[in-house]
Amino acid sequence: MGPKITSRKTKKQAREEIDISPRNRTISAERRIIIERKNEKEPCPAAELVVAMNAAPSKANAPAHIRIQKVEENEKGTVTARTGPKATGLMALNFKETLMKAARGVDNNVEQMKANETWHKLKLHAVSLNRYYHPDNNEEAREKGLSQLKKDIENAYPEIDLPLKPRWLLHPERLRERANSITHSTAIITLRSGEDAERIRKEGLWIYGKQHTIDKYIQGGPDAFCEICCGWGHGTHRCERAEKPACLLCGSGHRTKDHKCREERKACLGRSCRQLVKRCCNCGGAHTLSQMSV
Known part of the structure; x- marks a missing residue:
């Protein structure tokens, strides 16, 4: 007999079969449930909602760890319920009808409940430009390649749910x-x-006949520093001034790693030394960029 073939679950089947057993560890975002209300201007009876939403699943024989710990309303009027540390919002929503009925009993403004989704961004390396990149000025043509990449991933891994179309890491001009x-x-x-994201980070993905490695993607914020232009708010891979580098030591038009000592000492390549004439590439002051107070 040949090897036993086990069929994969589709992403729809995976959603329908939520594991409600206690978790050893959950993050805050996973434990939240968004409560949509008709009239957000009316005060939310948070404490009463907690009592009602805990009594209902208890009567419905829900597992003891699936309980509401807290209900809160932020400044924008968004109301969220938070489960205990061993449950997630998706677990609790297995008893959605019970929770909705209980919540409406104390707040008739409650319209809907849904899980607080936290999406996970990853870097997919060594993606074929020949198959997936079309450098045309026509946006529709450029998007066609990325749509094909999404389709190829979903065909190879039907259990993976990709809510967004992939995008290139490099800035469009740099990629071109x-x-x-x-x-x-x-x-x-x-x-x-998150479970799928963690799994493929370890295993990688096979796409278009090639295995691709995966890394976690960290979004560049206002504190992100670019080593090419010495600017803030973006990383090296998203730099729009790659053709105009700046040195954070002397302020000249070269990258810091290429900075040379005035006496051409190899040991001083890319480093500060006694021969350095300091100049900030941002303000022109007599200091290095790294000496600026933030």
Whole structure:
């Protein structure tokens, strides 16, 4: 007999079969349930909702760890319920009808409940530019390649839920310039499931006959520093001034790693030394960028 073939669950089947057993560890975002209300201007009876939403699942014989710990309303009027540490919002929503009926008993403004989704972004390396990149000025043509990448992933891994179309890590202009000399680049993919994201980070993905490695993607915020232009708010891979580098030591038009000592000492390459004439590339002051107070 040949090896036993086990069919994979589709993403729809995976959603329908939520594991409600206690978790050893959950993050705050997973434990939240969004409560939509008709009239957000009316005060929310938070304490009464907690009592009602805990009494109902108890009567419905829900597992003891699936209980509401807290209901709160933020400044924008958004109301969220938070489960205990061993449950998630998706677990609690297995008893959605019971929870809705109980909540409406103390607040007739309650319209809907849904899980607070936290999507997971990953870097997919060595993606074929020949198959997935179309450097046309026509946006529709450019998006066609990324749509094909999404389709190929979903066909190979039907259990993975990709709520968004992939995008390239590099800035469009930089990718266009480099496409003449490289054959592969990195794309950003977004997964709905944290468990799927963690699994493929370890295992990688097989797409278009090739295994791809996966890394976690960290979004560049206002504190992100670019080593090319020495600017803030973006990383090196998203720099729009790649053709105009700046040195954070002397302020000249080269990258910091290429900075040379005035006496051409190899040991001083990319480093500060006694021969350095300090100049800030941002303000022109007599200091290095790294000496600026934040």
